[in-house]
Amino acid sequence: MNMAEIRIRNTGERISGEENVRAFLEKQEVLYEHWNTEKLPDELKEKFVLTDEEKNQILSAYDEEIRDLAERRGYKTWDIVALSDATPNLDELLKKFEQVHTHTEDEVRAITAGKGIFVIKGTEDVGYFDVELEAGDVISVPEKKPHFFTLMENRQIVAVRLFIEPAGWIAEPYDDPAFSKEA
Numbered sequence: 001m002n003m004a005e006i007r008i009r010n011t012g013e014r015i016s017g018e019e020n021v022r023a024f025l026e027k028q029e030v031l032y033e034h035w036n037t038e039k040l041p042d043e044l045k046e047k048f049v050l051t052d053e054e055k056n057q058i059l060s061a062y063d064e065e066i067r068d069l070a071e072r073r074g075y076k077t078w079d080i081v082a083l084s085d086a087t088p089n090l091d092e093l094l095k096k097f098e099q100v101h102t103h104t105e106d107e108v109r110a111i112t113a114g115k116g117i118f119v120i121k122g123t124e125d126v127g128y129f130d131v132e133l134e135a136g137d138v139i140s141v142p143e144k145k146p147h148f149f150t151l152m153e154n155r156q157i158v159a160v161r162l163f164i165e166p167a168g169w170i171a172e173p174y175d176d177p178a179f180s181k182e183a
């Protein structure tokens with residue numbers, strides 16, 4: 001099973017293995033769950049340009065998981081986001097994404113194809129850390145926790161987003177001199 005991995009930016013330390021990743025993220029108050037990727041039809045596991053019909057196919061493949069998560073945590077709407085080199089202005093989009101920010105509600109992503117990274121500001125002793133996500137990984141960054149999201153080298157991802165209120169997801173810039181992109 002593919003699983004998320006953690007990289008602590010200050011030390012370069014990596015954390016892998018389900019139990020370790022879970023324990024670390026729990027301490028950082030980041031929700032982490034995993035969905036069974038076998039539920040997704042094979043032809044959608046490596047497809048990054050999606051028709052509306054295909055997006056709906058993904059949502060129905062994971063309908064049970066989505067509704068369970070929504071019921072537990074109060075999400076009211078959900079959709080699919082797909083990014084790849086076929087996305088118009090991907091470089092500009094990524095530049096915009098890669099700014100540390102906060103939201104007034106938590107940011108939930110369930111990766112259904114490809115890879116992505118959440119960079120999150122952890123507790124004082126940890127500092128910034130990366131969560132490298134793969135298909136099946138589900139994460140929620142708590143409200144008010146500084147973070148940003150970006151792609152990995154393959155530059156392609158499909159994810160389910162869940163919202164309490166789409167308006168709660170507006171990014172508020174978080175200016176942090178302690179953050180270095182190069183780390």
Ligand SMILES: [Fe+2]
Binds near residue numbers: 101102148149171
């Ligand atoms: Fe965000």
